[in-house]
Amino acid sequence: MTLDESRLSHRYTERSGVRLHYVEAGEGPLVVLLHGFPELWYSWRHQIPALVEAGYRVIAPDMRGYNLSDKPRGVAAYASAELTADVAALIQASGAERAAAVVGHDWGAGVAWPFAMRYPELLERLVILNGPHPAKMLAALRTARQLRKSWYMFFFQIPKLPELLVRWNDYATFRASVKDDTRRPGAVTDEDLARYLEAWSQPGALTATINYYRAAFRPSSLRKSGKPPRVDTPVLVIWGEHDRYLDADLVAAPDPELAPNVRVVRIPDASHFVHYDRPEKVNQLLLDFLR
Structure with missing residues (x-):
């Protein structure tokens, strides 16, 4: 399904002095799409039209630091x-209760998991989509296999x-990550x-997007409290198995004490960018889960 950008509204909301850009389309129950690194709202170009066609209202922001959203200084x-x-501010600005x-x-x-906790x-x-529970990721970073990745x-x-190195040769490393790492020819x-x-x-x-990783290595309220808060909401995990950044062990559902209602779907012929490689499969799984 092709994205018709004429059907999108570009909007802004502000929280604590930070202006956030997002695109909005459709009518109905609200679905919020949070992109990854190093992407932008446009990474959901295959999912937005499918959700709108199915009767949902979609908000896809540029997360702070990305694209047209503000880029506050400091880690x-x-x-x-x-x-x-x-994310809470975006939902509240939409006028939806949830x-x-x-x-x-x-x-x-990495934002959606703690959002569900908070x-x-x-x-x-x-x-x-290809994003481990924070507790599993912290544990994995103690293993040689994940450290290599x-x-x-x-x-x-x-x-x-x-x-300096990322900017070299017209962002060659970023270009490779979003294009060459995919499994489907022409995915990007x-x-x-x-x-x-x-x-x-x-x-x-560039500094803003890298600051996500710098901030993640500083003490956080989740780490200080020991075990993360429990996520009781239903969770669907969609995982492209050819992920060069995340170890295969991370696909397993988290401890039931942390998230008791998790369904995991593995997609064997997809990369870390599973929604690029298998957009129709991802869309069907998403819509079935929402019904």
């Missing part, structure tokens, strides 16, 4: 509490140098890639 601005409060679902991929999933009253369902997270802790076209390049080139965007 603390990208702490989990700030990112989840942004979201029928919050859907997150990669870093969007604001359970603001969502009915949670959908995760996550080396860049530690590299990003160095000031300034990561920005040159026209698509131009949208990403435009977003990455926004002033302050």
